[in-house]
Amino acid sequence: MKAAVVSEANAPWVLQDVSKPTAGPHQVLVKVHACGVCYTDALLAQGVLSLRPFPMVLGHEGVGEVVAVGEGVTTREVGDRVGLPIMQKACGRCEFCRERHAYSFVTANNCVAPVLTGVNVDGGQAEFVAVDAEGTVLLPDGLPYELAAPTVCAGYTVWAALRRAGANPGARVAVAGVGGVGHLGVQFAKAAGYHVIAMTHSPDKHALAKELGADDVVADGAGLREAGGADVLLHTAPSHASAIDAMQGLRPWAKIILMGISADDTFPLPALAVTSHGYEIIGSAHNGPEYLAEALEIVARGDVKPMIEVFPKEQVGEAYNRLLAGQLRFRAVVDYV
Incomplete structure (x- = not known):
């Protein structure tokens, strides 16, 4: 498959061939339709935030369609339209997780081993991504993928x-x-x-x-x-x-x-x-998945419309460069279809 790979700190985003993932236990395989570019991506790409070694595939504003489900998945099925927020999975075992908090940035920063989409594992700037089923959110019917993507973060x-x-x-x-x-x-x-x-x-x-x-x-x-x-x-x-x-x-x-x-x-x-x-x-910062569900419904109703510039996947590097230059008005979305 094609993915936008960042080879080292401050390197350009380059679309290249990488191995296509498969859905493991409790995971779903998502065919990415669109993925937004966020300022946090720039901090990761520049090494200002360092949570995994390079090379990496970024993207925590991915949206797409479930095309395969792994063993043990009961909450998602093939054909579901989903968003892929940054908080994918908590460890479930540490002292913080034993208190059973909602998934949010607080969980991301206090769980001893969180899985963070596009941060410490590969993210949505790719044609396919495998994620824990609990790290997805169902998209409202009729909400275009391009508008859903920036809403996810x-x-x-x-x-x-x-x-x-x-x-x-x-x-x-x-x-x-x-x-x-x-x-x-x-x-x-x-x-x-x-x-x-x-x-x-x-x-x-x-x-x-x-x-x-x-x-x-x-x-x-x-x-x-x-x-x-x-x-x-x-x-x-x-x-x-x-x-x-x-x-x-x-x-x-x-x-x-x-x-x-x-x-x-x-x-x-x-x-x-x-x-x-x-x-x-x-x-x-996010505060819980119920608020993401509400935000998506508000955008689906048309009460809020993100202002976006859509780039084909072949121009993912240009989307990132326009973010760095402050030239976007206001969110970049990369199309992976």
């Missing part, structure tokens, strides 16, 4: 963050950054019925943010304060500086939801403001 991330925030009906939700994750944050927040304030320093994105459903568009924390403030801040930007700045526009008892991985690892807080206004800082 980016859409999952922002919807799980909104659910984690637990905001009251009619709350004001600010989305810091209108990019690969933020453009989905604006749409999911609007679909949930919130008053949405998009925050972006890019004037050329103001009209787009309105088209995506933003009620207000501001450039910074001062603008957020003038617009009436926010009860929830979804931090989706690649730098923490914008979120720190946005805090000057938060309302009392606001919640700041941090998600994903930023280029700068520290999050310096204005301690007096956090204490005196009762702010909550909440880490959020």
Whole structure:
């Protein structure tokens, strides 16, 4: 089969022939129809995150069709349309797993031996991939594979963050950054019925943010304060500086939801403001497969539409290069059919 192989740190993504996997016990073999390219893929390809030796096949936004099932599989069958989120399988034996937590990034970071699709085992940037059946999610009927792919990670991330925030009906939700994750944050927040304030320093994105459903568009924390403030801040930007700045526009008892991985690892807080206004800082990353199922249903209904650029598998290297150059608007999806 063909797969996009990264031979070493900072090497190009090259489509080449590799051995086709088979479905082992409790696994399914998935014919990949599409796979999204995520910023986390770049961190892995560059060696910034190192969880397995090179060469590797990345991809944790894969979607496709089950074409074979292994021994012991009862929850999936041939013909099922599935997504392949990053958390595939926990070890089930360590102290953390004995507490039987839902699959999430918390499980990925606390299980002593997790299996992570496209991270420490081969992922969806290939024509076929074998994964544990429990590491798949059923796709809603009628949801195109190309739109399902970015929902499996980016859409999952922002919807799980909104659910984690637990905001009251009619709350004001600010989305810091209108990019690969933020453009989905604006749409999911609007679909949930919130008053949405998009925050972006890019004037050329103001009209787009309105088209995506933003009620207000501001450039910074001062603008957020003038617009009436926010009860929830979804931090989706690649730098923490914008979120720190946005805090000057938060309302009392606001919640700041941090998600994903930023280029700068520290999050310096204005301690007096956090204490005196009762702010909550909440880490959020996926939080459980039920939220992925909800996100997929919302996209299937048409209430949210990821903005994607689709590349044939022969151009997987170009998709990755456009991600690195910041030229995507907003998610790259590679077609493996």
